[in-house]
Amino acid sequence: MKTFTINLKLAELIDAFSLALDLAEGRQLGHARRTASIALLLAMHYGVKGNELNNIYYTAMLHDIGLYDPLDTITAMDQASVIRKHTIQGAKAVADIPYMEPISPFIKYHHERWDGKGEPEGLKGKLIPLPSRIVHLADSIEIFVNTKGADKYSLQNFIMHEAGRKFDPNLAKIAYAITKYDEFYETMSHPIALLDDLRPQDQIQVDDKGLLAIGHGLANFIDNKSPYTANHSIEVARYTVELGKHLGFKDDRLHKLEVAALLHDVGKLGISNKILHKPGKLTDAEFQVITFHPYYSEMILSQVKGFNEISLWACLHHEKLDGSGYHRQYDASKIPPEARIIAIADVFQAIVSDRPYRAGLPYEKVMTIMQSMAEERHLDYDIFAEFAKIAPRLLEHPETKQQKKIARMND
Ligand SMILES: [Fe+2]
Numbered sequence: 001m002k003t004f005t006i007n008l009k010l011a012e013l014i015d016a017f018s019l020a021l022d023l024a025e026g027r028q029l030g031h032a033r034r035t036a037s038i039a040l041l042l043a044m045h046y047g048v049k050g051n052e053l054n055n056i057y058y059t060a061m062l063h064d065i066g067l068y069d070p071l072d073t074i075t076a077m078d079q080a081s082v083i084r085k086h087t088i089q090g091a092k093a094v095a096d097i098p099y100m101e102p103i104s105p106f107i108k109y110h111h112e113r114w115d116g117k118g119e120p121e122g123l124k125g126k127l128i129p130l131p132s133r134i135v136h137l138a139d140s141i142e143i144f145v146n147t148k149g150a151d152k153y154s155l156q157n158f159i160m161h162e163a164g165r166k167f168d169p170n171l172a173k174i175a176y177a178i179t180k181y182d183e184f185y186e187t188m189s190h191p192i193a194l195l196d197d198l199r200p201q202d203q204i205q206v207d208d209k210g211l212l213a214i215g216h217g218l219a220n221f222i223d224n225k226s227p228y229t230a231n232h233s234i235e236v237a238r239y240t241v242e243l244g245k246h247l248g249f250k251d252d253r254l255h256k257l258e259v260a261a262l263l264h265d266v267g268k269l270g271i272s273n274k275i276l277h278k279p280g281k282l283t284d285a286e287f288q289v290i291t292f293h294p295y296y297s298e299m300i301l302s303q304v305k306g307f308n309e310i311s312l313w314a315c316l317h318h319e320k321l322d323g324s325g326y327h328r329q330y331d332a333s334k335i336p337p338e339a340r341i342i343a344i345a346d347v348f349q350a351i352v353s354d355r356p357y358r359a360g361l362p363y364e365k366v367m368t369i370m371q372s373m374a375e376e377r378h379l380d381y382d383i384f385a386e387f388a389k390i391a392p393r394l395l396e397h398p399e400t401k402q403q404k405k406i407a408r409m410n411d
Pocket residue numbers: 063064086110111
């Protein structure tokens with residue numbers, strides 16, 4: 001077995017994933033990227049070098065990973081508790097993603113204030129880790145410039161006003177100096193060019209094992225967005241791999257297929273839980289919003305070099321062979337077998353498993369429904385016939401049983 005399915009740079013994968021977080025938060029796209037560029041500029045002027053720069057880059061990219069709900073749904077009243085909660089949840093979430101564990105404490109403290117009045121622990125001054133202090137300042141500057149549309153002078157006033165209160169006074173001085181120049185604001189409109197220069201050069205090369213481990217970490221994160229999707233991506237990937245193997249896929253192709261299945265719904269992070277959790281039927285407009293999610297998946301995954309096929313297979317998982325699916329409305333002539341496999345695994349997982357609002361359908365019923373979907377050319381007929389041969393044993397898996405038990409306990 002080859003060690004590298006693709007030549008993956010961890011920094012680029014996390015960069016792409018940060019777009020999913022921007023969507024989830026309801027921030028302007030590129031918020032995390034711009035925060036990372038500001039953070040790296042501050043860090044370099046402060047004299048930070050080597051691995052600590054990497055930590056700052058990853059902390060900035062993932063700082064709000066604990067925030068699942070769009071900001072516009074948060075009232076002023078719950079703001080304090082949201083700040084507290086998302087720092088603690090975020091620290092936990094990154095600890096579960098391979099390679100990201102070291103930045104867990106930095107995420108936890110990215111809302112601490114220099115004067116000790118921050119969250120979650122009220123740490124003061126230099127007791128707050130440097131990467132957290134830097135990212136806090138960078139995050140605040142990005143929001144000030146991009147959401148408040150503030151001019152240079154009010155930004156500089158804000159920075160100096162908060163020096164010694166919210167921000168480390170030494171870092172604030174550096175920020176004041178950097179934001180004097182017009183180039184700073186120009187770079188903010190094109191953060192990628194700056195990031196290409198500044199982001200970790202000693203990039204971690206990820207092998208297949210690492211790629212799958214990160215894929216699992218991110219899939220877990222995607223699934224945790226909502227109890228409605230609990231374990232969905234992980235299970236879809238397991239069914240996909242089993243079906244792929246059964247059809248004779250191996251090595252590179254099988255690994256890529258698994259990654260595509262793990263990440264197929266990454267775009268769901270961009271869909272509000274208000275819609276995903278709506279009991280009952282969706283309006284046409286709400287359904288339209290749902291149909292954006294494979295498009296978002298594509299937008300995110302296609303940013304990663306070497307992910308061309310992965311992003312294509314993932315983004316076609318709601319296409320139907322008769323051309324009536326979404327988002328590209330491809331027909332059979334354009335839907336590759338890999339996407340057809342994921343589509344079958346996706347439907348199977350969705351209807352066989354328990355959800356908070358309904359129990360999973362019995363196995364025979366699931367297979368009858370899917371059989372008619374194959375006959376109507378919504379699913380691939382031949383691949384479904386192969387799937388039917390292995391489906392019974394897929395449900396015997398301990399994880400599926402365990403999940404069913406947990407879902408029932410929560411009911
Ligand atoms: Fe935050």
